[in-house]
Amino acid sequence: MKGKFLYWSSENKEIDELICHTQLNASHAYDYLEWIPFEAFDKVTNIGRGGLSSVYSALWMEGPRQKWDYTTQIWTRTGPIKVALKHLVNSLNISGSYVDQIKAHYKCIQSDLFVKIFGITKDPTSNYMIVMKYSENGNLYQYLNRSKGILLWGDKIKMSQKITKGLEKVHIEGKTHRNLHGGNLLIEDEENSIDARIGDVGLYGPCYDHENENSGQIYGVLPYTAPEVLRGEDYTSASDIYSLGIIMNTLATGERPWYNRAHDYNLAKDICNGLRPAIPDDTPKFYADLMQQCWSNEPENRPTASFIYKRLSWYNLFCDYNYYDEKNRYKMHPHLKIHPEAYYTSRLLYFPEL
Numbered sequence: 001m002k003g004k005f006l007y008w009s010s011e012n013k014e015i016d017e018l019i020c021h022t023q024l025n026a027s028h029a030y031d032y033l034e035w036i037p038f039e040a041f042d043k044v045t046n047i048g049r050g051g052l053s054s055v056y057s058a059l060w061m062e063g064p065r066q067k068w069d070y071t072t073q074i075w076t077r078t079g080p081i082k083v084a085l086k087h088l089v090n091s092l093n094i095s096g097s098y099v100d101q102i103k104a105h106y107k108c109i110q111s112d113l114f115v116k117i118f119g120i121t122k123d124p125t126s127n128y129m130i131v132m133k134y135s136e137n138g139n140l141y142q143y144l145n146r147s148k149g150i151l152l153w154g155d156k157i158k159m160s161q162k163i164t165k166g167l168e169k170v171h172i173e174g175k176t177h178r179n180l181h182g183g184n185l186l187i188e189d190e191e192n193s194i195d196a197r198i199g200d201v202g203l204y205g206p207c208y209d210h211e212n213e214n215s216g217q218i219y220g221v222l223p224y225t226a227p228e229v230l231r232g233e234d235y236t237s238a239s240d241i242y243s244l245g246i247i248m249n250t251l252a253t254g255e256r257p258w259y260n261r262a263h264d265y266n267l268a269k270d271i272c273n274g275l276r277p278a279i280p281d282d283t284p285k286f287y288a289d290l291m292q293q294c295w296s297n298e299p300e301n302r303p304t305a306s307f308i309y310k311r312l313s314w315y316n317l318f319c320d321y322n323y324y325d326e327k328n329r330y331k332m333h334p335h336l337k338i339h340p341e342a343y344y345t346s347r348l349l350y351f352p353e354l
Contacts, residue, residue, distance in 0.1 A: 008035045014099040015120060015128070022106060030066045030075065031110050034119040036131055041121070044085065050183065050345035052206050052219065056085040057134055064118050086130040087123065088207045094128055098207040105202025108173035113166035115186050115199035130203070137189050140182035140196065140247075141256060141344060149254025151194070153284065153321035156251045159187075159196040160287075161312045166198040167244060168305035171237045178204040178235050180243035181224040182250050183344055205346075218349050223257035227272040228299055231354045238299035244308070245294025249277045252287065255336060262341035268351045272297075286315050 010016050019033045026032040041058040048055045063078035088094065109117070116133040123129055137143050144151075151159075163185060170177055179200060188195040205219045218229055226242035229235055246257055257277045258267060267275075276295050279288050290311060296302050303311075 008037075010035055010120060010122065010128070012094065012099075012128075014096045015094070018099050018103050018106075019120065021103060025107075027110075030064060033106070033117065034064075036060070036119045036121045038121050038123055038129075041083075041085070042080075047084075051343075051347040052089055054087040054089070056087060056129075058083055058085050060118070060131070082134040083118065084132045084134045085121065085123075086132060086203075088128050088130070090206070090208045091128040092126050094207045098205075101204065102202045105170075105173075105175055108170055108175055109198075109201045111166075111169065113162065113169060113197065114201055115197050128207075132199070135186035135188065135197075137187040139199075140185040140187060140250065143187040143189075144182075144250075144254050144256075147254075151251065151254060153282075154316075155194045157287070157312060157316050157319075157321070159194060159251060160248050161309060161316065162196050163198060163247060164244060164305050164309040164312060167240055168309055170198075170201060171240070171305050175202075176235055176237055177201055177240050177243070179220045179224075179346055180240055180247065181221040181344070181346075182247065182256065183221065183346075185247065219346050220349055221344055221346060222263040222267060222271075222349055223277075225271075225349060226299070227297055230268050230272055230349065230351055232352075236299060237305070238302045241294050241302040241305065241308070242296075242299075244305070245291050245302075246277065248287065248291045248294065249279065252283050252291070253277070253280055256338070256342070256344060259336050259338050259342055261339055263339075263343050264341060265351055265353065268349070268354060272354055284315070284319060284321075286311065286319070 010019070016035075019035055022032040023034070040061055042061055044056050044058040046054060047057050059080050060083045061080050063081045065075040065077050067076045067078045068074075069076045115135070118131045118133070121129045121131055137146075167177065167180070177198070177200075180198070184198065184200040185196050186199055188197065218225070218235075220229075222230075224243045224246045226239040229239050250257060261267060274297055276292075279291065283291075290303070290308060293301070293303050294308070
């Protein structure tokens with residue numbers, strides 16, 4: 001593969017170096033990024049827009065090298081597969097620091113705990129796109145909308161375990177996610193088992209350089225952002241744990257946090273003063289206790305991802321969820337009317353008055 005480096009270019013030195021780095025340091029035959037010409041995709045369709053990116057579905061006609069040919073004894077391409085293309089807004093001027101951020105996080109996301117990234121492409125407008133595995137079930141919000149917020153408690157615990165295990169891996173590598181929320185948790189529903197994978201690891205913030213950037217500016221989804229971060233303090237692994245606690249509540253309730261009020265300075269102030277989402281009556285006590293520890297106002301009082309994962313795993317072995325599912329059976333989950341100023345995609349969060 002090294003000999004083929006001369007046959008392609010992203011027209012960006014940092015991106016070329018990133019792709020080459022992953023290929024030279026790959027530990028498996030398909031554990032690397034590749035440059036994929038935009039012409040390799042068919043049926044490109046817009047399926048959503050966030051604050052800093054748009055998402056498209058597409059058919060990658062060749063597919064990745066993930067099929068072992070026993071005759072030739074080499075890895076061959078799978079053929080057409082459906083993929084997601086994450087279009088990075090204003091990436092014509094993508095910053096070197098953003099590419100470095102992807103490079104720093106890349107190794108810690110090469111497992112089934114995370115959304116698979118196949119490579120990078122560039123659209124006809126010369127903006128870059130991240131090529132990822134496509135999720136038929138969409139993100140957590142979309143899945144909850146289709147299921148009307150109803151999940152069995154066994155599935156809620158398993159999803160919490162998987163998300164926590166992924167976060168533990170990120171933290172063990174000395175990294176942080178910085179923007180964990182329901183929109184970048186993609187759901188897999190296969191063989192009667194619901195699974196969740198973390199996306200957007202290493203893709204924090206806008207990809208372009210900022211003029212007159214203020215040190216107090218942060219990007220994220222307000223309900224999932226830790227109070228100390230809202231106050232302008234440095235982001236830490238404990239800040240990720242706060243986000244995890246709100247995600248656990250999203251799973252418990254089947255609802256988006258604070259869907260019925262504006263996501264503005266007043267909500268940010270209330271969060272800093274200790275406001276947290278309500279905990280449903282049918283929530284197992286151990287799960288409620290873990291949630292409350294995760295969203296403690298004091299970062300040093302929050303448990304580690306390793307501790308949370310071990311607790312969830314232990315209780316998953318012995319807890320009888322039928323009792324809690326029975327309590328939830330007759331619970332009504334009406335269609336939720338989202339407040340017009342409630343935002344669940346990443347955006348600038350700037351509250352200097354806090």
